[in-house]
Amino acid sequence: MTEQPEQPQAHGVRIDSQFGHATIVVDGASLPADQITGYSLQHSIQDAIPTLLIHTRQPHGVAWQGLARVAIADPQAADxxxxxxxxxxxxxxxxxxxxxxxxxxxxxxxxxxxxxxxxxxxxxxxxxx
Structure with a gap:
C-alpha cells in the first residue's frame, strides 16, 4: 500500500445516470457497469474537492482493477x-x-x-x- 498523498488527488469523473443504471467514467476509463451497485457523491464546497464513493459487486471469479482510495468502515463499530x-x-x-x-x-x-x-x-x- 502506498502512502496517502498530503493533498487529495483530483480525478476527472463523468456520471451518466438514469433510473436503474449508471455509467461511471474515471480519468477516461469506464468502470464495468455490471459491477456498479451504487455511488455516493459528497462535496463541501469550502472544504474539499468532491468525494465519490463507488459501491461494487464482485461476481465470482472477477477481480476489479484500478486505482482507488480505500476506507473501510466497521458496521459493528460504535456510533x-x-x-x-x-x-x-x-x-x-x-x-x-x-x-x-x-x-x-x-x-x-x-x-x-x-x-x-x-x-x-x-x-x-x-x-x-
Whole structure:
C-alpha cells in the first residue's frame, strides 16, 4: 500500500445516470457497469474537492482493477456520536477551563474562551497536551 498523498488527488469523473443504471467514467476509463451497485457523491464546497464513493459487486471469479482510495468502515463499530458523547462526559471541566485559559492562542474577543476550549479538546483527542 502506498502512502496517502498530503493533498487529495483530483480525478476527472463523468456520471451518466438514469433510473436503474449508471455509467461511471474515471480519468477516461469506464468502470464495468455490471459491477456498479451504487455511488455516493459528497462535496463541501469550502472544504474539499468532491468525494465519490463507488459501491461494487464482485461476481465470482472477477477481480476489479484500478486505482482507488480505500476506507473501510466497521458496521459493528460504535456510533461516533456515542463515542464523542462518552468522551465529552469524561472531560474534567476544571481541567479544560484551566488548559484553555493557559493556551498561547487564547484571544480576548467574544467567544475566544469557547474557541480555546474547543481547540483544547481537539488537541486532547489527538493526544497532544
Amino acid at each position: 461516533p456520536a456515542d463515542v464523542i458523547a462518552e468522551y465529552l462526559a469524561a472531560v474534567d471541566p476544571a481541567a479544560l477551563e484551566n488548559a484553555a485559559l493557559n493556551r498561547e492562542d487564547l484571544g480576548s474577543e467574544r467567544f475566544d474562551l469557547t474557541r480555546a476550549m474547543l481547540r483544547q479538546l481537539a488537541d486532547w483527542v489527538k493526544g497532544d497536551q
